[in-house]
Amino acid sequence: xxxxxxxxxxCKSFDTLEVLRDINLSVAPGERVALLGPSGAGKTTLLKIxxxxxxxxxxxxxxxxxxxxxxxxxxxxxxxxxxxxxxxxVNADGDYRAALCSVEMEDFADYxxxxxxxxxxxxxxxxxxxxxxxxxxxxxxxxxxxxxGIKMRLMESIIQRWQEQPFALVxxxxxxxxxxxxxxxxxxxxxxxxxxxxxIQMNLSRKLEITSPDFIAQEANLIHILTGRTQPHQxxxxxxxxxxxS
Amino acid sequence: xxxxxxxxxxxxxxxxxxxxxxxxxxxxxxxxxxSETLSLLFHNFTSPDMLLAAGQTAWKVLLALALAILLGLxxxxxxxxxxxxxNLLRPxxxxxxxxxxISWLSLVIFTWGIGWRGPVFISxxxxxxxxxxxxxxxxxxxxxxxxxMAKLYQVPWKKVVREIHLGSLLPFIxxxxxxxxxxxxxxxxxxxxxxxxxxxxxxILTARMNVDIPAVWALTLGAVLLGLLSEALIKFVLRRFRxxxxxx
Numbered sequence: 284x285x286x287x288x289x290x291x292x293x294c295k296s297f298d299t300l301e302v303l304r305d306i307n308l309s310v311a312p313g314e315r316v317a318l319l320g321p322s323g324a325g326k327t328t329l330l331k332i333x334x335x336x337x338x339x340x341x342x343x344x345x346x347x348x349x350x351x352x353x354x355x356x357x358x359x360x361x362x363x364x365x366x367x368x369x370x371x372x373v374n375a376d377g378d379y380r381a382a383l384c385s386v387e388m389e390d391f392a393d394y395x396x397x398x399x400x401x402x403x404x405x406x407x408x409x410x411x412x413x414x415x416x417x418x419x420x421x422x423x424x425x426x427x428x429x430x431x432g433i434k435m436r437l438m439e440s441i442i443q444r445w446q447e448q449p450f451a452l453v454x455x456x457x458x459x460x461x462x463x464x465x466x467x468x469x470x471x472x473x474x475x476x477x478x479x480x481x482x483i484q485m486n487l488s489r490k491l492e493i494t495s496p497d498f499i500a501q502e503a504n505l506i507h508i509l510t511g512r513t514q515p516h517q518x519x520x521x522x523x524x525x526x527x528x529s
Numbered sequence: 530x531x532x533x534x535x536x537x538x539x540x541x542x543x544x545x546x547x548x549x550x551x552x553x554x555x556x557x558x559x560x561x562x563x564s565e566t567l568s569l570l571f572h573n574f575t576s577p578d579m580l581l582a583a584g585q586t587a588w589k590v591l592l593a594l595a596l597a598i599l600l601g602l603x604x605x606x607x608x609x610x611x612x613x614x615x616n617l618l619r620p621x622x623x624x625x626x627x628x629x630x631i632s633w634l635s636l637v638i639f640t641w642g643i644g645w646r647g648p649v650f651i652s653x654x655x656x657x658x659x660x661x662x663x664x665x666x667x668x669x670x671x672x673x674x675x676x677x678m679a680k681l682y683q684v685p686w687k688k689v690v691r692e693i694h695l696g697s698l699l700p701f702i703x704x705x706x707x708x709x710x711x712x713x714x715x716x717x718x719x720x721x722x723x724x725x726x727x728x729x730x731x732x733i734l735t736a737r738m739n740v741d742i743p744a745v746w747a748l749t750l751g752a753v754l755l756g757l758l759s760e761a762l763i764k765f766v767l768r769r770f771r772x773x774x775x776x777x
Binding site: 334335336351352353355357359361363364372373374411415 | 674675677678679680681682684688692693696699775
């Protein structure tokens with residue numbers, strides 16, 4: 284199978300602190316994957332290795348993406364440049380208006396980041412990733428600072444973009460709803476040193492309603508897996524490949 | 530507007546106190562009256578010899594400042610990026626910063642004799658450590674997250690230097706100029722006084738040797754005004770540059 288991302292026995296330690304242990308996963312072009320795990324497990328480190336910002340201590344990491352974009356947890360905008368200039372910084376030929384439109388920030392192109400709220404800055408962070416037209420989009424808790432309404436609209440916008448021109452998506456989150464909404468496949472990670480506990484293949488409808496009974500059932504199922512209370516329930520729409528939670 | 534009137538009132542109070550001290554002492558060899566000093570100052574500004582002396586001092590100040598910035602910034606950048614080089618050269622820079630002006634005199638006089646080189650060299654040495662150490666602080670203050678973001682998006686290095694490095698360093702460059710311009714005038718005047726050969730410092734020396742204290746006061750006041758004027762000019766140019774850079 285063709286892959287855009289592939290890790291084999293990937294491990295990472297910082298001095299004596301072991302962060303990642305034997306991570307094996309692959310992502311196909313156009314596939315959407317979520318990594319769910321507790322805070323401090325090492326999810327961001329794994330994403331940084333995927334993006335080439337960190338190197339693994341052992342094992343291999345292959346990234347075949349032509350263009351990788353990363354939505355950081357914090358916006359990382361150049362404070363002395365306007366919103367528009369921040370977008371053009373990463374792609375001088377990009378359509379900044381379209382990118383800002385997709386995050387509902389088209390009226391703020393000439394604003395300096397300091398004049399925007401935390402949530403608005405995070406939306407610019409997402410627009411900066413989208414303007415590069417990536418074939419691999421990495422989201423690191425990208426929606427954590429947003430209210431539910433805008434979070435839902437942005438996720439819809441990402442899905443819409445993906446439907447127009449598919450790209451591989453890897454997102455890290457601790458919100459099961461977000462993972463279910465965005466991903467086709469969910470990897471549940473353990474506490475540090477992070478390893479993959481279980482992998483869930485979702486076959487939910489592309490046009491999801493978070494209030495639909497199917498979605499609610501899947502969410503409940505995922506919460507059960509995360510909390511380790513029961514073995515995952517096998518529904519019609521999902522396949523649980525492994526479920527050996529302790 | 531309120532601040533302007535307050536400043537004006539402050540200057541008025543200062544001149545009044547000066548006048549009262551001059552009246553009380555009644556000895557122009559100690560404190561010449563403001564009217565006498567200001568009259569001499571006005572005369573100086575209309576005298577070709579004094580204008581020439583002011584110009585000679587001003588270009589030495591600008592040359593020393595330009596050298597300190599042009600050499601201090603790249604070295605500061607290098608030391609900011611390399612801890613090894615910083616630890617190696619920091620003692621030398623600290624020594625240069627701590628050596629008083631007077632200690633450079635013998636070296637300067639025996640090397641170049643009396644002339645313009647001495648004041649420029651001594652001023653440069655007093656400004657150079659400030660330029661280097663402030664730039665190092667600027668580099669250490671660089672936002673590593675921004676650099677990581679630029680690396681991820683494969684932004685060309687020239688663009689990164691222009692947008693991130695220069696943007697971060699601009700406030701520090703402004704601080705260097707802000708601190709250095711007053712210092713440059715003071716050190717250049719003292720150096721001209723000691724080994725200059727021309728300029729306002731040398732004019733002050735001549736006035737002092739002639740025990741012409743009102744002339745010493747008038748020349749000093751003239752130098753202070755020129756210092757303030759050049760500081761305002763540099764701040765104006767820097768503001769325009771920052772504005773143009775932001776719009777680029």
